[in-house]
Amino acid sequence: MFSEAATHFTAWLDRQVTVAGRGDGMDRLGVAPASTFWMGRLATEQEVMSSGLGQRAERLEPCAIGLRVRPTGAAPWHFEVRIQARAWTYEDPKTSSNPNRPWVRSPGIDVPVSVNIDPALPPSPFGGNALGAAFARVGATGLNAEVRVDIESWNGAPELVVQLVNSSPAQHAQLEDTHLYETAMQITGLSTVPFELEALPDSFRYDRDVPAYGVNVGVALLPGGGFRTTDTVEVTTRRPEYWTSDRPEPDLTFATLSRDPLPPLEALVQALGDYHSDRWGPLLDEHPEWDQPMRDEAAEARLTAGREIGRLQRGLQLLISDTTVRRAFQLMNDAIAHSAAGKYDSWRPFQVGFLLGALAFLVDEEEADIVDTVWFATGGGKTETYLGLLVTAALHDRMTGKTSGVTAWSRFPLRLLSLQQTQRFADALAGAELVRRRERIKGAPISLGFLVGSSSTPNRIVKTARPETADLDPDSPGMPDRFQVLMRCPFCRGNEVGMHFDRLMWRLTHQCANPDCPWPEPALPVYVVDSELYRYLPTVVLGTLDKAASVGMQAAMRGLVGPPIALCTEAMHGYTYTPRSATPTGCLVPDCSAGTRPLPMPADRYAPTLRLQDELHLLRDSLGAVDSHYESLLDHLQDELGSRRAKIVASSATLTGHDHQVDVLYRRSGRVFPTQGPVAGGSFWTRPGPMPLRRFVAVAPRGVTLDHVSDRTLDVLQIAIRRLAQDPGTVCAEAGVDPKHADRLLSYYGTDVIYGSTLYDVEAATRSLTSNTSSQGLQAVQLTGGTDFDEVRAILERLENPEADFDDRIHIVAASSMLSHGVDVARLNVMVMLGLPLSTAEFIQTTARVGRTFPGLVYVLHKIGRERDAAIFRQFGQYVTHGDRFVEAVPITRRSRRVLRLTMPGIVEARRLALMEPASRGRLTTISAVRRYFDDAGIGAADQTAAIAALLGFDGPVDDTLREEIGRWLDNWFTNLNDPAGSRTWPNELGASSPMTSLRDVEVSVPIHD
């Protein structure tokens, strides 16, 4: 099986790196070993002491490795320590037998040291003489080492820190280099008790036992008892399984759920119920040792899991009793089958579980008061799950009379959308549209629109662009090709998609040239220009979060929170909005002079049914605070325009602080799916299976720079993969795999990702690598926030469909956090991480990019001089396996005066554009018009203050200062409004500042306090 071959191969790759990092297997070197090796080496104690850098020097280049253990019982203690090490000696090139490679690796020493600890005696070092003699025997006279044992006490329980220390002199007349190399230590014959992991709170789900801690090293357990030091800390996670019940797995294929969904869904809910009674029921009785807080926690968790069953039962009942919901659900399965295109043919149980649990919002307005968050720490399938819900909602909307307008506004928190994510949305919606046509369901085609920053897609296209503006015209450079967002046709999957500008309909279109394409019209139902979005109101709007700011700048954004004004009588011109001088009839097509006709659908159905938020955990700090105000603004506008509240569905990689975050952002309560099971990592929905998912290797570089280690690691990986290309027989024999797998291994492990949290790190790594690599013709690319849209597309295309010849392929992808979101390439399986990312969520997300299908290999190079990296290195195993528990709570508040000053202009403007102007039945584009309207309607600062405070939820006794801030801001605004000699021209200039043009107009990750 290929997965097994891949497992062996990643182990082999890792061995190549370890060998290069430590020096085993070599005999001579041309360069100094101290400037080459980064594992296993020890500096002299003298050198570290004299550096003046204290603990930091000790971490950057330690003079000791050790093990911290807790002995059973009291002193005295007796145990055996075994020390292994080597030296590198230098031959004078004049007399050397190999003057180009004068450094010589010594034979290894392997010295048993008996340790006797009696606290009555002064602690003295052990084994010094034997170690010194052993070094002399291998030709390194002058090197010295000793075993030291410190006795520490914690809460009265003794702890022993057993260390191997390089006690050689820093300088020695006969020795060029007094470092020790390939050092290792083991302890046997000592009975110990485990530590309890300090970093995490106690919880009934987790085993917090840690048998021993390493000092500058990892720890391995010896088979017969005892401990051994390891140079890296290696942790392998397991690929999740999605059916955990003893019952037969129900048939959740798209085909069956389309044809006859109830029997398998009933079986699924039944199995969930059984799991609850079998596993949760007796849990407390099975653990009499748990203390009361733990029992309370477990009892509460059991209740939460029980509520999840209730929700699924309700969803099932709804499918039984409501034929429209059932039909939408069935047809959704046909649509998803189209988008899966045979790559997979069924749902995972938890995906169906989420859908069942969330369905009720289609018929129950109160469900909109709850945010349903799908938590995907364990496996993929998030986007498909979203799409299942979204397509069900779109079809349900069509079947219940919402023949047009936006069903869902789906927001991603980054500046750029992932093209792969985009394509999957397009594919699923094309499936839904084909189903709609087949079933003759009334309404506009089910369509997709992009609402992203103007660097990716245009805001509008004008007749003739003036050079000083950012506007585009049909002949602007790059038009129309540069705005292609689909990699292939979502209807026929062909890659004959091209861009056209249709002057007659004034549309920038994607067109498919395949004559056999099932889509019958020239233009695909995909909109990439903002103004086209407003004209056609596509069924699903896919966008970046920052674009919500447009609601404070653009009258036509009203179509995303409520009804447009009317429909243009000209065919294909679409919806109209408040007239402007450039659009006198309200039609957004340039120079249109046609009339308007009434809306074709009840006005209260236009607002989105759903708002989706991807990567909820990224909405934190300033961005989260600003967004919280805009979310409230969207709710407010939707409500004022007479529509139902939108249901919010989110995804998050983390659960820490979820309910608080949702409350701050959306003023709704939160609900997470799936609920956690009774054991860590295991629930009804998922559990770790036998196959490896990712092999994590934590590296604490010693004595050399991080750049050197990343260069060398990537170099070794590339040399190894090139050996596989040139000599598959030998390499496969070494790795223990069948040579028939060589080509696939070359493809799946031939591209390495180098990941840096900052652009600076990524660029430095790319430069350093390209100048230090020994591989010829290395092809390196960058994927960062600054990479052009079409370049990203080209890179992804090359990664997904690699060139036939290995030499032509991409070998290195240097990436920043841009990679962490929605890039899903099965060929990315090896990653080198430059230091730990600042947040655990980023660590989880980023490393999830490798090993999507086959085992991944992740090197985490710790910036070991940093306290946090050093702390995590010490407990790396737990950090990886308990990852989600290390996730920091999201810092977020909406109660900030500073944020209010940023969001007030947009809130005031959005209310003017979307509510007041249409209500005035005229234009409120000048200050005098606004003044007149406010006078006539009796609008003043006090009532505006009250309205805005209410919409933001600043209505409690603690919110006085915030209400005062709003009042002050508006007083100034009204003063400017009523100033007859005012120098301002436009209403959006009346405030202290202008509306935000992007929710990112604020430094990201600056903590907000007020």
Ligand SMILES: [Zn+2]
């Ligand atoms: Zn096509």
Ligand SMILES: [Zn+2]
């Ligand atoms: Zn028109």
